[in-house]
Structures are given as C-alpha cells and as structure tokens.
Amino acid sequence: MKKIVxxxxxxxxxxxxxxxxxxxxxxxxxxxxxxxxxxxxVINISKYTRNFDxxxxxxxxxxxxxxxxxxxxxxxxNENYLKAIDGFGIxxxxxxxxxxxxxxxxxxxxxxxxxxxxxxxxxxNDTTFIKDAQNKNEDEGFVSFIRTKENYHYSxxxxxxxxxxxxxxxxxREVKNFLYLINNSNFYSKSKFLEAISxxxxxxxxxxxxxxxxxxxxxxxxxxKQKKNGAKRLVVCYMNIGAAEKYRNYWKRDWTLxxxxxxKKKYDGYENEFWVEYWNKDWxxxxxxxDDSYAKKIIVAGFDGVYLDNIEAYYFLYxx
Numbered sequence: 372m373k374k375i376v377x378x379x380x381x382x383x384x385x386x387x388x389x390x391x392x393x394x395x396x397x398x399x400x401x402x403x404x405x406x407x408x409x410x411x412x413v414i415n416i417s418k419y420t421r422n423f424d425x426x427x428x429x430x431x432x433x434x435x436x437x438x439x440x441x442x443x444x445x446x447x448x449n450e451n452y453l454k455a456i457d458g459f460g461i462x463x464x465x466x467x468x469x470x471x472x473x474x475x476x477x478x479x480x481x482x483x484x485x486x487x488x489x490x491x492x493x494x495x496n497d498t499t500f501i502k503d504a505q506n507k508n509e510d511e512g513f514v515s516f517i518r519t520k521e522n523y524h525y526s527x528x529x530x531x532x533x534x535x536x537x538x539x540x541x542x543x544r545e546v547k548n549f550l551y552l553i554n555n556s557n558f559y560s561k562s563k564f565l566e567a568i569s570x571x572x573x574x575x576x577x578x579x580x581x582x583x584x585x586x587x588x589x590x591x592x593x594x595x596k597q598k599k600n601g602a603k604r605l606v607v608c609y610m611n612i613g614a615a616e617k618y619r620n621y622w623k624r625d626w627t628l629x630x631x632x633x634x635k636k637k638y639d640g641y642e643n644e645f646w647v648e649y650w651n652k653d654w655x656x657x658x659x660x661x662d663d664s665y666a667k668k669i670i671v672a673g674f675d676g677v678y679l680d681n682i683e684a685y686y687f688l689y690x691x
Contacts, residue, residue: 405685406442408650409434410452412612412658413679417455419659420666420677428543428607428676430490432460434683435479438487442685444479457543458488460678465507466517468496472507481511488543489513490575492551496520505533516551525577526554528567539603540574546605549575553609555582565591572598575605577678580669584620589673596675608674610665612658613681617643621657621665635688646681646688 558564
C-alpha cells in the first residue's frame with residue numbers, strides 16, 4: 372500500500388542473475404517464481420470466496436504486471452488471473468504529492484482497462500491539484516480517489532464526491548467514485564464511523580474488517596450498502612495478503628522476524644508490519660480456506676468483496 376516502484380526494472384535484474392552457488396541459484400528460482408505464486412494465491416482466494424458468493428468482488432492493489440503470464444509484460448495475459456479478479460486498485464499513478472505520471476504503469480493499465488475496472492488513489496500535496504488528478508484519470512477511463520497530506524493514511528472522508536450520483540451500483544463496472552477509508556482512528560466509536568459513512572453517496576467503499584479490534588457485524592455492513600440518497604452501493608473489505616501486521620488478531624505474542632520462518636523481512640517505514648512468504652501454507656491458512664480465516668470472517672460480515680493489499684510482495688521480499 373505504501374511504496375510504488377518500477378517493478379519491471381527490479382524483476383529484470385533478478386531474472387538476469389547467475390551464480391555458481393547452488394543456494395543462490397535456488398534463491399533466484401524462487402524469485403523468478405514469485406509473481407506466479409502471487410497470481411496463484413489471488414486465484415485461490417477468489418475461488419474460495421466465490422464458493423460462498425458467485426459475485427464476490429476481488430480487487431488486488433498494485434502489481435498490475437500480474438495481469439500477464441508470470442508477471443512478464445512481454446508475454447500474453449494470464450487469463451486465469453484476470454478471470455479471478457474484477458478490477459485493479461492503483462496508488463499514485465499521476466500524482467505522488469506532485470505531478471509525476473508513471474508512464475510505465477499507465478501503459479499497462481491502458482491495455483487492460485477495457486477488461487477490468489481501474490480504481491486509482493492519487494496523493495496530492497496541494498488541493499489545487501485535485502481537479503487535475505481527477506481529470507487525468509477520467510480521460511483514461513479510470514475511477515479516482517484523491518487524498519491530500521492530512522489523509523495520507525486513508526482516515527478522512529472528503530467533503531466532496533467526484534461524479535456523485537443516485538445510481539444503484541451492483542457491479543464494479545458501474546462505479547463512478549469510491550471512498551478509501553481503511554483507517555478508522557479518527558472515529559472514536561464504531562457507531563460514529565458507520566454513521567459518517569452512511570451520510571455519504573459514494574458508489575463504493577473500502578473499509579477494514581474491524582473497528583478498534585471489534586469485528587463489524589453483517590447488519591452493520593448491510594446498512595452501509597445504501598447511500599444517503601437511498602441508492603445501493605458496494606462495500607468491500609481491506610485485507611493485507613503480502614505482509615503480516617502485528618496488531619491483527621492472528622498475531623501471536625512470541626512472533627518476531629524469522630519466527631515463524633515465513634516472517635521474512637521488515638516492512639520499511641512500518642514497524643508493525645513484516646513481508647511474508649505468502650506461498651507458505653501456514654500464512655495462507657490465516658488468509659483463506661477455513662472458518663477461522665480472514666476471508667471467511669469477511670464473508671460472514673456480509674461484505675461484497677475484498678481489496679487485496681501488498682500484492683507487490685513478490686518484488687519487495689527481495690528488493691529494498
């Protein structure tokens with residue numbers, strides 16, 4: 372969620388490595404397979420959740436290269452991956468504080484936007500840039516959410532909604548705007564948080580599964596599925612699948628870097644997070660496949676879908 376890079380450069384470097392050491396050779400193989408392992412992880416999450424709801428929405432954030440076979444943009448589309456997802460969440464495409472268009476990423480998204488909805492969260496350091504960021508995304512056919520410095524951690528509901536409407540929204544393709552509100556620290560109570568969202572007309576909402584450690588109930592999420600103007604909307608739950616977070620209910624007191632072994636690397640800038648070997652079965656059991664899994668809790672809570680963060684773990688496990 373927090374760090375965007377030109378992944379193609381790093382991956383090309385990784386794939387070009389050679390060494391006589393068998394251990395290093397093995398590491399290179401793992402790195403080369405890392406994009407496919409993430410694709411398989413997302414596909415399996417999709418299969419699991421859609422067993423309960425055929426229309427369950429899957430949105431990976433960033434890692435748009437995974438639309439291609441093994442994450443290689445010189446190859447054909449990975450059709451199984453594209454069938455497993457409904458759209459792409461993208462951070463900081465045209466603006467990263469100031470105007471810094473990422474032409475590489477824009478080029479990828481231009482090729483896939485006709486197949487999948489593209490949702491872009493831009494970050495501007497000046498409110499005068501908001502309109503330009505909205506226009507640039509709209510010109511490309513992308514749906515945008517613009518956050519300013521005070522909303523860096525997705526904790527504020529903007530006063531104005533771009534492309535506000537009274538349409539009933541039942542699929543991602545119908546979405547004209549969205550609210551990204553995964554940090555609820557500005558709301559001292561769950562009821563105040565829910566009330567604030569209920570008083571908006573956003574088409575799509577991203578929120579966490581918990582408020583201050585307390586799970587949202589199905590009846591609470593069901594109420595959020597109606598805009599203030601009475602129309603229907605989608606409510607999608609945030610889930611981090613590439614990094615483990617110390618404040619989550621799955622975290623054990625004695626866990627630390629390397630214990631369990633799949634906690635592989637500190638997450639730069641976020642002391643409570645660790646990059647994980649996301650293909651590890653123990654980690655995957657935390658995420659999906661059983662009644663105590665994160666995905667099952669999301670389904671029970673009545674969310675319309677899931678927003679998958681830290682897809683780029685396939686890169687950051689091996690690169691700064």
